[in-house]
Amino acid sequence: MTGSAMRTRFKVEGMDCASCATKVETAVRRQPGVSDVSVSVTAESMTVTHGPDLDVRALARVIGGLGYPTAPLVDAPRPVETPHPRGEAGHRDHDHDHGSAADDRPWWRTPKVRLTLGSGCALVAAYGLGHLVPALGSVLFLAALAVGLLPIARRAVLAAGQGTPFSIEMLMTIAAGGAVVIGAVEEAAMVVFLFLVGELLEGVAAARARASIRGLSALVPSLARLERGGLIEEVPAASLLVGSIILVRPGDRIPADGDIVKGESAVDEAPVTGESVPKRKSEGDTVYAGTVNGDGLLRVRVTAAAGDNTIARVVRLVEEAQESKAPTERFIDRFSRAYTPAVVAAAALVAVVPPLLAGAPWTDWIYKGLALLLIGCPCALVISTPAAIAAGLSAGARRGLLMKGGAVLEGVGRITTVALDKTGTLTSxxxxxxxxxxxxxxxxxxxxxxxxxxxxxxxxxxxxxxxxxxxxxxxxxxxxxxxxxxxxxxxxxxxxxxxxxxxxxxxxxxxxxxxxxxxxxxxxxxxxxxxxxxxxxxxxxxxxxxxxxxPREDARRGLDALKAAGITPIMLTGDNRRTAEAVAGSLGIEPRAELLPQDKQRIVRELQAQGHRVGKVGDGINDAPALAAAHVGIAMGGGTDVALETADAAVLHGRVMDVARMVALSRAVMANIRQNIAIALGLKAVFLVTTILGLTGLWPAILADTGATVLVTANAMRLLAWRPAA
The missing domain is CATH 3.40.1110.10 (Calcium-transporting ATPase, cytoplasmic domain N)
Known part of the structure; x- marks a missing residue:
């Protein structure tokens, strides 16, 4: 990365699935001066790394032309910071304006809804008028088809010009155009309408995923009671400065991260941590923005500005994590790039080979080829992985389990050995x-x-x-x-x-x-x-x-849960052997004591050489070499910058049990992805056979694609309700 490289973050509206993101990414990479790009469907954002000469406004217009209204989130690009040592998801963009990234319009007021309603109304009108004036039937259905197809065709042509010739819009345009040629105008109009309905449903599902993580931001109250000059005044919570003293009344949400300077109360942390039992907190204890004060008046000294409190950092990290692709997702992307042209070639062969070699009717086999083209749409397959990963990252963040990207989310579930620090990790x-x-x-x-x-x-x-x-x-x-x-x-x-x-x-x-x-x-x-x-x-x-x-209260339960998941825990500590053995004996774990930081790293490397997939859990400072060496580094912390930024993942609330829960969430996400791929490919296989046999046509073909996409998305969204086992 050169010293003159800049990084600009954009808001990109209208992306509903990974196919959309791929089109945007492909177009941006073709622009001169762009060195890297990452796109998040869930966050509706894009981060572009580029040279100083790139016209970011012109770039936004290019993406807007593809059907995705785009605008920079900041007025000026920022220099690239030092790359994160762990790789792709490590950077932090402090200029990310979360408020501007949100699209507050309800789904029924979006352009997709207007287009779908327009197409539907035109189709109904064509049916009605066609019965009254049968001679005009074909013309009326052609007009209804044009209402929905022209915007799709325009996007297809623009996408082809920006490096994505085999987009879903292109397949739809070819199929609808071919249907018109063979006289199936009514069916073509219906297929386009069903396609638009499918896109609309994808949009609703994507909006729900976005709302889930952004709902965290709504936990922080908009106003705070600031103590200044002996007086109490209500001020916007976003204006609080580090060091300010605020009063939090019983029953109020705490508006900022801080330390209690006076008072005692039971604080309900369930909105942030999922803990059902309020924690008793008194002078000197830390409280977090978004939690609820129980029964006492608290004076709190603010320790983090609004843009850097625990919830804001969680939202920012999850959105950035969703921009980095998991290995499975990258494989599916590569597969779909070869798969879609193969489907087009197969559809062409189905359309022309039987008539040429066997004298079969051209119309029948062209129809089957067009249906095959629709069946082969890769939407459901391509969305199968990112939808599940986005939902999993959001579900984890709501419970204090932060993972910096899909690769980390996948990797956690494959861990076979966990090396845990003693002081501050297994102990308090x-x-x-x-x-x-x-x-x-x-x-x-x-x-x-x-x-x-x-x-x-x-x-x-x-x-x-x-x-x-x-x-x-x-x-x-x-x-x-x-x-x-x-x-x-x-x-x-x-x-x-x-x-x-x-x-x-x-x-x-x-x-x-x-x-x-x-x-x-x-x-x-x-x-x-x-x-x-x-x-x-x-x-x-x-x-x-x-x-x-x-030891922490939950240390033994957490280690037992890891063992039950087939993971071997070991203790790595710099403490003396006698102390380490005493603590390890009470926890039922193997200790390795009197270690320097480089010794911990060496042990991690040795375990990896023996074929283990190693997770390292530590405080993020003394264990830095071992955290960096492990397949997955997990920092324990109470919402500190170190806990959030040092490792690949962070257990925000300092519970050993949460390491096992992170593993369980990862495995649930990977099981969901396997289910999604089976649904997507299974439905396509069934309708491929029935289409070749002449049992199904264009309508069922597009229903199969739309239905598979909706099923896959709905299945992935189930992860938003994920709860760790008791």
């Missing part, structure tokens, strides 16, 4: 106090109370774990004085006139504060992979606090 990433042991007559509450007094106000993760446990157990925290950190050892201070020290086992041993039995208890806790802090009072150990980064 924050140490927790797991054990409190009282010594020399001190009980657990007393030990916890004194330890919390020393750690109160500290930002150290271990200190926060101690104070969090004291708060959870409702333990009183007395005031401490002369508190000071002892570098490399711990913290010291005075509480109630007594000298206290809380620190490492080595520091306590140096003070000779531990007896042999107490040291044995400490070793037992350490053997379970826990970090142990010793509380010393006036030179004597009075308590032990064991801390460990504990």
């Amino acid at each position: 990433g924050k140490p927790q106090v797991t054990d409190v042991v009282g010594l020399r007559g001190f009980d657990e509450r007393s030990v916890l109370s004194l330890a919390a007094a020393l750690e109160f106000g500290s930002s150290h993760p271990l200190a926060q774990a101690v104070t969090a446990r004291a708060k959870a157990d409702r333990v009183p925290v007395p005031p401490a004085i002369a508190v000071a950190a002892v570098p490399g050892r711990g913290v010291e201070g005075r509480v109630g006139g007594h000298a206290l020290f809380l620190g490492s086992a080595a520091a306590a041993a140096a003070m000779d504060a531990l007896s042999e039995p107490e040291a044995g208890i400490l070793d037992t806790l350490a053997g379970e992979g826990k970090s142990v802090a010793v509380l010393v009072r006036d030179g004597q150990a009075v308590g032990l606090l064991a801390l460990r980064d504990e």
Whole structure:
């Protein structure tokens, strides 16, 4: 990619299936100065990479001439950013105006509806007037045919001029024209009308797919209550700046991503995550735009602008993902490019060979050839894959399962081994106090109370774990004085006139504060992979606090679900072996510990060399080399930029179970694609035989094509309602 390359994003209306996208893509690639193009039917968008001299307005006019009104989404092209290391779907276009990309017209007010109604009315009028004046029947049906066929023929000619000679419009034009030549004018008019009805139904289905993902954007309220200068005022949510303080009342939707600075409430995240149970959130917790505040007043500090909140990024990533084609989709595209000319050749042979070689009636066999031409329309076949993938990507995004393109969606379902990071992936990433042991007559509450007094106000993760446990157990925290950190050892201070020290086992041993039995208890806790802090009072150990980064609540269930799906999970961690083995033992997973980033990458490569298809799940930073090496890199995160942009896929809500759900969704999509291909080819095969035998003609032929397209699209749309298994 040269430094002068630009990238421009366009809104392209009227695309209903992959055939439309292929025509647009072919035409754009023929324009001088264009180096790359990707088209999304679902997003009604096109991204063009080009040189600085390309006239984007002229390009839009070329595509508009094919029947797809087109306009740039931004006033000026933008320089291409550094390519994403993982390939085709990695770029982000921050200039994408989602609002402008939406076509707000209801489907019944579109040009396709007007054309279909016009053709239908002309056909009805021809039937009525033909009965009144039989002599004018042929002329009337010819006029009715012209109403629907002329726009189709115009698009066929323009598409041929832009590199797509075997378009569905060209096949229809040839078939209708041939029918007129052999005197089947009424049938030709009906076939064109049925074709337009089929296109209309495709458009309705495509609009539903678009509405599904855009419905996410509607979750964010349009207004926010901004606190400014001691006053509260309602402002557009889109105008909120990072750092602004907003008030969210009970029952209101949260208008921006942010952190709670005051208040406590149960937040219903079901609209975004699908979780049925509201989460209790308080000061310091993160909330997401589009979720619903429950029972408390919240003051929230905004952490992301409207265009970059979780929902906006999800919508943008899904739309961009839909522009990148899956391997199956690329294969179908290549197949259809050879398939359609082959159908035309076969139809021509059917029309001329029997009359020439066997003296069969020309009219009968030309009719059969024309019917075969209609049966061979590749629409249903070509749409079988992208419709399912678009629906699958949308369904996943609604549940926090982001996959950056069809290739990733396919790849996830073929994984045989998953390598998971420990800290922050299988575990919460924050140490927790797991054990409190009282010594020399001190009980657990007393030990916890004194330890919390020393750690109160500290930002150290271990200190926060101690104070969090004291708060959870409702333990009183007395005031401490002369508190000071002892570098490399711990913290010291005075509480109630007594000298206290809380620190490492080595520091306590140096003070000779531990007896042999107490040291044995400490070793037992350490053997379970826990970090142990010793509380010393006036030179004597009075308590032990064991801390460990504990597994996520759903980690065991998520790993069991992966195993049930035939996938082998392993743990890759840089942590010490004893801690790794303790956590892995509780989860039933094989650990590989004390690894550097390059070691994790090496293990992924070794697994691949053994024939495994490897998925790597990690935090997107320390695991970057392994994420890049794996067949599919999956980032765990809570809607962070790293989680969304580092890997091929992201589990937004940080649940191990969601990795298994992502696999299940991928496999459901691939099963749907196989069903669609079977429907498309099966119906064509049936009507091919019946047409050659003379049992069916032009009407059933176009019904077979239209019916297959509608069935395939409807089957793919079922994925929009996909729900993960309980």
